[in-house]
Amino acid sequence: MEKLSNETQVADFVRAAHESKSPFEIVAGGTRRAVGRPLADLPVLDVSGLSGIIKYEPEELIVTAAPATPLTEIAAVLGEKNQRLGFDPADWSQLLGSNGVATLGGAASADASGSGRLRHGGARDSLLAFRAVNGLGESYRGGAKVVKNVTGFDLPKLVCGAHGTLSVLTELTFRVYPRPQFFAVLSLSDVTPEIGFAALRKIAHSALEPAGLAYLPGSMMPGVGQGAALIRLEGASRPLEEKLGMAHGLLGSAATRIDSDPFAAIGSGEKFAELPGHVWRVMIAPSDAPRVVKELNLQHWLGDWAGGVIWAAAPAHDAARVRAIAASVKGQAMLLRASTDARAALGLYAPQPKALADVNRAVKAAFDPLSLFNPGRLS
Amino acid sequence: MLLPPTDSKIVARRAEIIAALQAIVPDGVVADKSGLATFDSDALSAYHQTPLVCVLPSTREQVSEILKFSQAEGVPIVPRGSGTSLSGGALPREDGILIGMGRMKRILDIDYENACVTVEPGVTNLNITKAVEANGFYYAPDPSSQVACSIGGNVAENSGGLHCLKYGLTTNNLLGVTLVLPGGEIVTLGGKSGAQGGLDIMGLVTGSEGLLGVVVEVVVKILRKPPVTRTLMASFDTVSAAGACVAAVIADGVVPAAMEFMDGRAAEAIESYNQPGYPKGAEAILIIDADGVEADVSHAISRVTAIVAECGGKTVEATDEKQRTRIWSGRKAAFAAMGKLAPDMICMDGTIPRHALPTVLDEMAKLSEQYGLGFCNVFHAGDGNLHPLIIFDIMKPGEFERAEEFGADILRLCVKVGGVLTGEHGVGVEKRDLMPDMFTPEELALQGRVKCAFDVGGLFNPGKVFPMLSACVEQGHIHVHGAQLPHPHLPRY
Numbered sequence: 094m095e096k097l098s099n100e101t102q103v104a105d106f107v108r109a110a111h112e113s114k115s116p117f118e119i120v121a122g123g124t125r126r127a128v129g130r131p132l133a134d135l136p137v138l139d140v141s142g143l144s145g146i147i148k149y150e151p152e153e154l155i156v157t158a159a160p161a162t163p164l165t166e167i168a169a170v171l172g173e174k175n176q177r178l179g180f181d182p183a184d185w186s187q188l189l190g191s192n193g194v195a196t197l198g199g200a201a202s203a204d205a206s207g208s209g210r211l212r213h214g215g216a217r218d219s220l221l222a223f224r225a226v227n228g229l230g231e232s233y234r235g236g237a238k239v240v241k242n243v244t245g246f247d248l249p250k251l252v253c254g255a256h257g258t259l260s261v262l263t264e265l266t267f268r269v270y271p272r273p274q275f276f277a278v279l280s281l282s283d284v285t286p287e288i289g290f291a292a293l294r295k296i297a298h299s300a301l302e303p304a305g306l307a308y309l310p311g312s313m314m315p316g317v318g319q320g321a322a323l324i325r326l327e328g329a330s331r332p333l334e335e336k337l338g339m340a341h342g343l344l345g346s347a348a349t350r351i352d353s354d355p356f357a358a359i360g361s362g363e364k365f366a367e368l369p370g371h372v373w374r375v376m377i378a379p380s381d382a383p384r385v386v387k388e389l390n391l392q393h394w395l396g397d398w399a400g401g402v403i404w405a406a407a408p409a410h411d412a413a414r415v416r417a418i419a420a421s422v423k424g425q426a427m428l429l430r431a432s433t434d435a436r437a438a439l440g441l442y443a444p445q446p447k448a449l450a451d452v453n454r455a456v457k458a459a460f461d462p463l464s465l466f467n468p469g470r471l472s
Numbered sequence: 473m474l475l476p477p478t479d480s481k482i483v484a485r486r487a488e489i490i491a492a493l494q495a496i497v498p499d500g501v502v503a504d505k506s507g508l509a510t511f512d513s514d515a516l517s518a519y520h521q522t523p524l525v526c527v528l529p530s531t532r533e534q535v536s537e538i539l540k541f542s543q544a545e546g547v548p549i550v551p552r553g554s555g556t557s558l559s560g561g562a563l564p565r566e567d568g569i570l571i572g573m574g575r576m577k578r579i580l581d582i583d584y585e586n587a588c589v590t591v592e593p594g595v596t597n598l599n600i601t602k603a604v605e606a607n608g609f610y611y612a613p614d615p616s617s618q619v620a621c622s623i624g625g626n627v628a629e630n631s632g633g634l635h636c637l638k639y640g641l642t643t644n645n646l647l648g649v650t651l652v653l654p655g656g657e658i659v660t661l662g663g664k665s666g667a668q669g670g671l672d673i674m675g676l677v678t679g680s681e682g683l684l685g686v687v688v689e690v691v692v693k694i695l696r697k698p699p700v701t702r703t704l705m706a707s708f709d710t711v712s713a714a715g716a717c718v719a720a721v722i723a724d725g726v727v728p729a730a731m732e733f734m735d736g737r738a739a740e741a742i743e744s745y746n747q748p749g750y751p752k753g754a755e756a757i758l759i760i761d762a763d764g765v766e767a768d769v770s771h772a773i774s775r776v777t778a779i780v781a782e783c784g785g786k787t788v789e790a791t792d793e794k795q796r797t798r799i800w801s802g803r804k805a806a807f808a809a810m811g812k813l814a815p816d817m818i819c820m821d822g823t824i825p826r827h828a829l830p831t832v833l834d835e836m837a838k839l840s841e842q843y844g845l846g847f848c849n850v851f852h853a854g855d856g857n858l859h860p861l862i863i864f865d866i867m868k869p870g871e872f873e874r875a876e877e878f879g880a881d882i883l884r885l886c887v888k889v890g891g892v893l894t895g896e897h898g899v900g901v902e903k904r905d906l907m908p909d910m911f912t913p914e915e916l917a918l919q920g921r922v923k924c925a926f927d928v929g930g931l932f933n934p935g936k937v938f939p940m941l942s943a944c945v946e947q948g949h950i951h952v953h954g955a956q957l958p959h960p961h962l963p964r965y
Contacts, residue, residue, distance in 0.1 A: 152723040153825055153856075175725055217672050218644050231914040239823040240637065241855040241895040243630045243679045244903075244910060245937070246919050247643065250675025259671075271725035298587045298609075300696045300765055332767035339765065378664035380585035401665065425667035442669035448657035453670045455925035459918065471670065 098142030100224060100232055100263040106138060107261060107465065108230030116468045119257045121161035123193035124186040125203050129256050129441040129470040131433045140198075143263055146170055154269050155221060155238055160198025160262040167197055177272040179219035181209025181360060188362035188372065188430055198262045204254035207360020208305035208325065211297070211398050217253035219268040225252070225260035228461030238266045251456065256441070257467040259460040273327035276304065278355065279340055281348045283318025286310070287383045290400045292322045294379055295343050297399040301326060301336050305356040306399040308382070313364055313395050314355065324348070325356050359397055359404075362429065368393050368406040371431045373415050375403040377424035388418045409435055416443050441471060475521075475565070475901065475935040482547055482567040486524055489547060493527045493569065496537045500528035500575065511552065511570050515617070516560040516902055523550070523564030530575045532650065532658060532688040539686065540656035542569055548931045549654070551682040553593065553625025556617040558819070559900025561629060561681045561936060568934075571686060573624050579603050580689070586664050587694050588647055593624025593687045597631070600692060609694040612639035615896070616804070624687040630679030632896035634730040637854035638763075639695070641896070643678040648691035651677055651684070654927040664691060676922070681898050682933045684926040698763035701729065702773050703790040705799050706780040707754035711735060714756035715829040717783035718853045721760075722826070724779060726772045729763040731854035732803050735833065738810065738848035738861070739802075745809030748802025749795075751786070758785075758853065759803055806850045807861065814846065814863035816872070820879045822886030823856045823895035835885050836860060843878040845871070857895035858886065884909050899937045907939050 097103050110117060117136045120126060121143070144161040151174040158167060164182050171177050182200035186193060199205075201216040213219060222236035235248030252259055281292050289308040296303050305325030311317055324344075326336045341348060358364055365372045377385055382400030394405035407415055412428070412435065419426035420443065428439050445453065453471075457464070482489075494501045502508055503525050513520035524547075529535045542549045548568035555562055564570045577594035582603060589600055589611070597618040600611040614633035615621055621631065626642045627649060639645070648662035661674035668674060677684050708714040714733060721728065734742070736755040743750045750757055758780075762772035773789065780787045790796040802809075810817055824832050833849065840847050846863045860882050864871040883893050883903065887910045893903045907916060920938060924930075 150825075150827075152719040153827060154722060174723075214640070214644055217675055218640065227914075227918060231918070233912065233915045233918055237823075237890075237892045237910075239825060239856050239891050239895070241632060241641065241823050241852070241857045242892045243632075243641075243896055243898055244892040244894050245899065245907065245915075246922055247630065247675055247679050248919075248922075250643070250672045250678075253675075254672055271727060273725075294585060298584070298696055300698050302764065328768060329771050332765060332771055335765055335767035376665045376667035378583075378586045378588075380583075422665075423663050424665045425669040427667075427669075445670055446659070448653065449659045449661075449670070449673070451657075452653065452659060452673055452926065456671055456673065456676070456922060459921035459925045 095136070096139040096142055100226065103140065103226045103261050103263055104230050104232050107226050107228065110465050111228065111230050111463060114463055116465045118467055119261055121198050122163065122196040124184065124189060124191040124195045125199050125205070127189045127191070128203060128429065129436065130472060131436050132467060132470060138261065140261065147264060151176055151269070154240060155266055156269050157238065157264060157266040158197055160196060160265055162197045164195045164197060164200060171269055172272065175272050176269045178267055179213030179270045180216040181207035182216070183207040183360040183362070185362055185429070187366045197265055201253050201265060202255060202257045202262070208307060208356045208397050211306060212302060212304045213270055215253065217250045220249040220253055220265060221268050222266040223249055223252060223262055224264035225262045227260050228463055228465050232263070236266070240268050256471045258457055258471045259466065261466065274329045275333050276325055276327045276354070277333060277337055278351050278353070279324040279326070279337065279344070279348045280317065280351045281322040281344055283320070284322060285319055286386050286396070289320055289322035290379070290382045290396060292344055293324070293399040296324050296340060297379070299339070299343060301339060307356065307359050308396040308400070309355070310394065312392050323355055325354070359395065362404060364395065365393065365404060365406050365430070370406050370408045371412060371435065372429045373405045373407060374427040374429050375405065375415065375419050375424055376401060376427065377403065377419065377422050381422040381424070385418060385422060385424070389415065412439055419443070478565070479567040483524065489545070489569070490525050492541055493525060493538065496541065497527055497529050497534050500530060502526040502528065511555070511564060511572065514552070514555040514557040514560060514562040516558055516563070516900065519560045519563050519901055521564050521566055523570035524566060524568055526570040526572055528572045528575045532652060535571070535652045535686050535688055536656040536658055538569065538571060539652055539654055542931055543655050543929065546929065546931065548934050550933050551628070551686050553622035553628065554596065554620050556621040556625065557629060557898060557900060558821070559894065559898040559902040561898050561900040561933070563901055565934070573622065573686070576688065583664065584609070588664055588691050589694055590689065590691045591623055592689060593627070594622050597621050597623060597626055600694070604694050605697070608697050610697050611692055612645055612695050613642050623690050623692065627678050627687050627690055628680065628682045629898045632857065634732065634852065636852065636857070637731065638727050638729050643675060645693050646674060646678060646690065647693055649674050649677060649687055650689035652686045652688055654685060654929070654932045658688070662691070681900060681937050683923055683937060684932065698729070700766050700769045701761055701763040702769050703796040703799055704760045704773060704776055704787050705750070705790070706758040706760065706785045706787045707751040708756045708783070708785040709754070711756045711833050712830040713784050714758055715826070717758065717780055717785055718826055718829070720779045720783060721776055722854070724775055726762070726775050728760045728772065728776070728854055730759070730761040732759045733757070733849070733851035733853035734803065734806065735849045738806055738850050741809040741813055741848065742802040742806055745812055746801060746805050748798050750802060759799055803850070810848060810861045810863060814865060816866045817861050817863045818875055818879055820860045820862065820882050821894050821897040822858050822883050822891055824858055824886050824889050824891035826853065826856045828889035828891070832858070832885060832889060836882060839878055839881050843874045845875055845878055847878070852895070855895070856891065880906060901936055904937055905939050907937070
């Protein structure tokens with residue numbers, strides 16, 4: 094294992110790997126190594142030394158940090174200025190049984206967005222710029238450290254969700270967002286998935302700018318009967334009161350304010366950590382959520398993003414069925430947690446149509462022609 | 473500005489190419505001289521060239537067949553939406569097929585349950601909002617040409633507008649794109665779920681300026697119209713006070729729906745043009761919109777008012793919708809107003825870190841003296857997107873060339889302070905040769921390889937965005953003569 098601490102060292106390492114055609118696995122905090130198609134027993138490039146906030150400019154709404162910076166460190170520093178990242182990065186370490194440290198680069202590479210994605214989008218919506226080393230061992234920059242830029246191809250979009258298959262990231266610049274002073278969670282309890290998801294969509298399509306909209310069946314949240322629609326609203330004191338009033342207007346008086354914040358445990362998937370079987374994230378059009386959960390017919394699941402993603406724990410033999418249900422509604426079933434063998438057989442996503450798979454391969458090759466970086470993880 | 477040389481062998485095959493296209497789209501081939509004149513430029517009209525032939529498909533299958541033909545026969549392709557690009561992205565080629573998407577303008581699906589609309593690429597930006605506004609929704613990105621510009625063009629250019637700081641650019645408001653690849657294969661990227669099951673190719677295609685394929689279908693998000701919008705106008709004695717105010721507003725946690733800056737020259741020109749009521753003698757004016765639920769908006773307005781005062785400015789709030797419209801009408805007439813000061817003008821488009829504004833304005837004043845040309849600045853201050861307007865007289869020998877050089881120096885200045893060559897107008901042909909000022913040779917080579925991943929033969933919109941060595945046609949900039957922009961009915965801000 095090679096441990097490096099700056100971009101020059103990374104470039105040297107990659108050039109040597111390119112020379113000897115030696116692929117490797119990129120590891121920062123190491124919490125997401127069990128995501129995607131498993132890598133053969135490859136050497137590890139340890140980039141955990143590339144850590145720390147490089148520049149934080151609250152009035153420009155941007156923060157630049159090295160990729161191995163812990164998510165907790167970013168949250169703490171931004172929090173001091175009442176700001177936060179937009180994509181609500183999720184720490185999947187508990188779900189994936191890792192004792193590593195979840196990092197900024199890992200969260201962006203896996204596009205690990207939590208419930209708050211609803212408000213400001215995924216990692217791809219707020220990554221403004223990055224520095225990285227490509228598969229030829231060249232340092233380069235993608236995007237720019239300004240919030241509005243259309244100069245050249247939008248490379249930051251590509252590295253989000255690429256699971257480290259395009260480049261070794263060495264620096265990330267995110268747009269940040271104000272963190273509202275207060276939040277409140279409303280619960281509409283003992284409702285069916287149909288009613289619950291409909292309520293969530295109503296709030297999603299209001300002017301309330303919700304920061305979390307999830308439905309949890311009774312199996313996942315004791316004491317809510319059939320299930321609960323959960324609504325997270327934010328704001329300064331008076332605006333928050335107004336939003337709560339408006340939400341009540343839309344949902345009726347049955348919606349009650351609860352003291353806990355169940356959303357923290359939703360995006361992280363930790364509710365599934367102790368459950369056996371595969372853990373899926375099925376991304377669909379929100380209005381398909383009731384139909385999809387009915388067809389899945391599983392005990393342990395929940396719907397986040399107003400129904401746009403269904404988390405589900407399913408027995409291993411259900412894999413083809415889960416994928417087929419997702420495909421039937423033009424969704425994508427991401428296999429987030431499974432055994433090494435299952436991940437090898439099933440991949441992170443279902444195979445793409447040929448023309449699209451060809452484009453994916455060709456784009457990968459433009460960055461990393463010898464497929465040195467995390468080879469196969471996203472295929 | 474140089475474009476790749478015209479391939480006379482292709483031009484010699486014109487009749488055969490026209491016949492082949494007529495076989496694919498019997499009712500949609502424009503080949504006569506006067507018909508083609510309509511398509512000889514986009515809104516960057518100083519650059520023009522008659523296309524070899526223009527084809528107007530009405531189905532994705534026809535698009536696919538056209539591209540297969542282009543590929544098989546080695547004929548360059550230039551895609552075009554409504555032709556409102558300000559950077560020459562749709563500039564035709566004498567040896568190339570111009571593929572105009574204007575006939576594919578059906579709204580295919582309005583889905584309020586999922587707050588999205590599925591459209592063909594020729595639907596105009598504003599028509600999406602018009603289709604859903606009765607139900608209280610709208611499509612957020614609002615480029616100034618929104619009455620005419622098409623959504624396919626918006627995807628190609630990753631169009632912005634006045635409200636990007638809060639609502640993002642086109643790329644942040646898309647769920648799906650169906651693209652015909654240069655080889656004719658049709659790929660669907662995302663959809664109502666937004667998920668792509670692989671690399672974010674939709675994100676790459678958005679803003680790719682027609683270099684990677686032809687967009688044939690788009691799924692956009694729609695948003696609930698905010699119940700309340702209020703508008704403040706703030707005036708300052710110095711530019712730096714206004715700049716400090718913008719930074720302080722952002723640092724305070726307020727995200728205005730729009731925050732526009734005008735310097736004193738722009739404000740004065742606008743005031744004499746359509747009298748929106750801008751204060752006399754101010755060195756800088758900000759127009760700030762806050763939208764959302766009533767209490768959020770009140771909170772934002774009271775914070776902004778306090779911050780303006782702390783920064784030494786004065787605020788006036790629009791008391792009713794009529795006054796709001798009047799304040800904004802001035803800002804939106806900035807181009808036309810400047811056009812009254814001089815016969816000709818070019819509009820630049822760069823983004824800078826907001827804190828660099830005073831420095832950039834000082835440097836621009838020095839450049840203005842150096843080149844002996846006047847200028848003013850309008851600025852999407854919230855997101856740092858600067859639109860300097862350079863005024864000149866094309867009838868005076870050398871002024872146009874000086875104006876172009878002045879503009880290029882402004883963009884280099886933007887890059888020098890950590891900004892970019894273009895915030896929303898695109899690179900096109902206009903800024904292509906400045907790309908090496910922003911990117912290293914390795915970075916340009918990487919982007920070139922990404923282009924090749926889609927377009928091995930290099931037939932797709934050649935000569936745009938990326939610099940090249942070959943040479944032939946001398947070109948100009950966004951050029952406004954006698955206060956008339958190309959598409960004079962479109963506001964430009």
